[in-house]
Amino acid sequence: MAADSQATTPDAGRSGPKHGLRIFLVWIVLAIVADLLIGLVLAPHIPPGKMSSSAEDGQQAITVMALMSAPVMVFVLVYFTYALTVWRQRDGDEDDGPPIHGHAGIQTGWIVGTSVIVLALAAFGTVELIDSHGSGGGEGPVPIWKPAATVSLTSWRPGEAIQVQVIGQQWKFTYRYPQFGGFETTQLVIPEGQWVQFNVTSIDVIHSFWAYQLSVKADANPNVNNIAFTKPTQLGQFTVRCAELCGLWHGAMFDYGRVVTVPQFRAWTAATRVFMADVTPMLPAYATTYDPTVIPAFRSGPVMKKLGLVSAGGGYYPPQDPVQP
Amino acid sequence: MSLPVRVGTLLVAFLAVVGGAIFVVIHFFLAGPPVVDYTSGVAPGQAVNVVLQEDPQNQASNHPDWVSYFVQDPKTKQWVHTLVFKVPAGARVNMTILGYDGCTPLRNPFWGKVTGTIGNSATIDGKTVRALDSWKTCSVGHTFSIPSINLNVPMGSPTTVAENNNLCGTSPCTSGPHATMKFSFIAPKTPGSYLVQCRVPCGGGYVTGFGGPMQAIGFMTGQMEVAS
Numbered sequence: 001m002a003a004d005s006q007a008t009t010p011d012a013g014r015s016g017p018k019h020g021l022r023i024f025l026v027w028i029v030l031a032i033v034a035d036l037l038i039g040l041v042l043a044p045h046i047p048p049g050k051m052s053s054s055a056e057d058g059q060q061a062i063t064v065m066a067l068m069s070a071p072v073m074v075f076v077l078v079y080f081t082y083a084l085t086v087w088r089q090r091d092g093d094e095d096d097g098p099p100i101h102g103h104a105g106i107q108t109g110w111i112v113g114t115s116v117i118v119l120a121l122a123a124f125g126t127v128e129l130i131d132s133h134g135s136g137g138g139e140g141p142v143p144i145w146k147p148a149a150t151v152s153l154t155s156w157r158p159g160e161a162i163q164v165q166v167i168g169q170q171w172k173f174t175y176r177y178p179q180f181g182g183f184e185t186t187q188l189v190i191p192e193g194q195w196v197q198f199n200v201t202s203i204d205v206i207h208s209f210w211a212y213q214l215s216v217k218a219d220a221n222p223n224v225n226n227i228a229f230t231k232p233t234q235l236g237q238f239t240v241r242c243a244e245l246c247g248l249w250h251g252a253m254f255d256y257g258r259v260v261t262v263p264q265f266r267a268w269t270a271a272t273r274v275f276m277a278d279v280t281p282m283l284p285a286y287a288t289t290y291d292p293t294v295i296p297a298f299r300s301g302p303v304m305k306k307l308g309l310v311s312a313g314g315g316y317y318p319p320q321d322p323v324q325p
Numbered sequence: 326m327s328l329p330v331r332v333g334t335l336l337v338a339f340l341a342v343v344g345g346a347i348f349v350v351i352h353f354f355l356a357g358p359p360v361v362d363y364t365s366g367v368a369p370g371q372a373v374n375v376v377l378q379e380d381p382q383n384q385a386s387n388h389p390d391w392v393s394y395f396v397q398d399p400k401t402k403q404w405v406h407t408l409v410f411k412v413p414a415g416a417r418v419n420m421t422i423l424g425y426d427g428c429t430p431l432r433n434p435f436w437g438k439v440t441g442t443i444g445n446s447a448t449i450d451g452k453t454v455r456a457l458d459s460w461k462t463c464s465v466g467h468t469f470s471i472p473s474i475n476l477n478v479p480m481g482s483p484t485t486v487a488e489n490n491n492l493c494g495t496s497p498c499t500s501g502p503h504a505t506m507k508f509s510f511i512a513p514k515t516p517g518s519y520l521v522q523c524r525v526p527c528g529g530g531y532v533t534g535f536g537g538p539m540q541a542i543g544f545m546t547g548q549m550e551v552a553s
Contacts, residue, residue, distance in 0.1 A: 169524075204526075252472065278438070303428075303484065307427075
């Protein structure tokens with residue numbers, strides 16, 4: 001704005017060259033170069049990649065943001081550099097700078113331009129969230145944006161969303177598959193090309209389920225079912241980390257998941273179901289959340305009842321023993 | 326006060342502060358529980374026999390009411406208050422764990438499943454088990470878990486009301502009702518420190534039972550150090 005003001009302000013010492021035009025020309029060239037570099041070179045490598053629908057949407061959103069913000073950043077840098085170079089104080093120059101006057105056109109253009117950018121990004125972000133069914137983020141127990149697919153908790157057919165319950169606990173995620181007999185496992189395996197519904201919860205403190213390459217991230221809160229959706233689009237391995245400081249071994253709370261073909265997924269579920277057959281009946285009935293502080297009466301044996309061990313809450317000792325730090 | 330005295334006093338005070346800080350760092354932050362070495366004198370390919378016990382309390386620390394593991398020194402056969410031990414990379418590790426603590430339900434019964442051992446099984450007092458129901462039966466005292474190698478073994482406990490009311494009262498325990506667990510696994514080939522933890526909420530009185538001894542290295546959490 002100052003440059004244009006100066007360009008239109010008669011000033012003996014500084015009004016010669018058309019500063020505004022110069023700055024515009026330099027800016028437009030550099031902005032185009034920056035956007036071309038971002039769009040053609042950087043964009044394919046922007047994390048989290050393209051391993052899932054949500055990852056692709058995330059990468060696309062970040063690319064759009066970068067393409068729109070790069071010209072703004074380039075303008076600031078060009079203007080800053082131009083001002084330092086051209087308008088710096090010369091030796092012996094003790095005069096004040098020229099007065100700056102308002103310019104209704106530039107002010108209006110600035111307000112309109114920035115408003116359009118912000119509103120466009122808001123609209124773009126909202127559409128992206130809706131279009132990608134939450135874009136891999138936790139949507140709470142009643143998701144607004146979910147894929148239109150029939151869901152059964154007792155069986156699964158291709159085309160339906162796979163139900164995977166993510167159970168956070170210090171310091172490991174375990175995964176439960178209610179559509180395949182309700183087994184629980186430490187392995188996260190999902191099929192390519194199928195919608196997956198992650199039902200994320202915790203049985204102790206707050207964790208956060210972060211499947212990095214899938215661009216899925218949902219807080220794991222006790223007594224809350226936090227639902228996130230994604231559709232894996234590439235075979236391979238992805239990293240799962242806890243993204244919420246959850247105790248001494250928070251840093252060790254990570255593992256690796258796998259995206260496999262549908263036949264491989266079916267074979268894996270069948271084998272795991274058999275392998276876990278001896279512990280699956282010991283698990284609580286599948287539910288969206290679990291409360292370990294209460295063990296159902298029918299699940300407690302006589303010795304446990306006599307000993308008063310009818311809770312898995314961890315508070316068995318008298319309150320004064322041990323003393324809280 | 327003359328200038329040399331002032332400078333000397335300042336120097337001494339500065340050194341005292343630095344020395345104090347170094348002492349605090351070394352004594353409180355860098356000090357850890359002892360490491361019991363199972364690698365010395367072991368030929369390549371030879372199995373090592375690691376012996377542990379878990380007690381309902383310990384008199385070997387300033388937290389006598391915290392449950393804790395102890396590791397037996399292979400040379401002296403003395404019990405060491407720690408849960409840090411060193412094994413050779415790639416070696417077969419034969420574990421014997423004496424469970425002196427009483428039974429407790431797991432927060433997640435899933436951890437009643439034996440995984441990561443040779444044969445995915447263990448023995449309690451000679452009887453082979455693949456899973457224990459810690460909610461229904463008085464059978465699980467703690468777990469011995471090394472998550473990074475998918476090792477999880479529920480530790481047996483005394484099973485009757487009478488036994489659980491007469492647990493060993495002096496640690497390290499040498500008598501009293503207990504269960505003897507045995508299992509084997511192959512140590513990782515990659516040297517490094519591998520987290521060992523318990524999955525029973527045995528930090529009684531702390532949030533979700535996972536504070537106190539559950540987050541104090543040498544009690545119910547520790548490390549298996551794998552040496553090349």
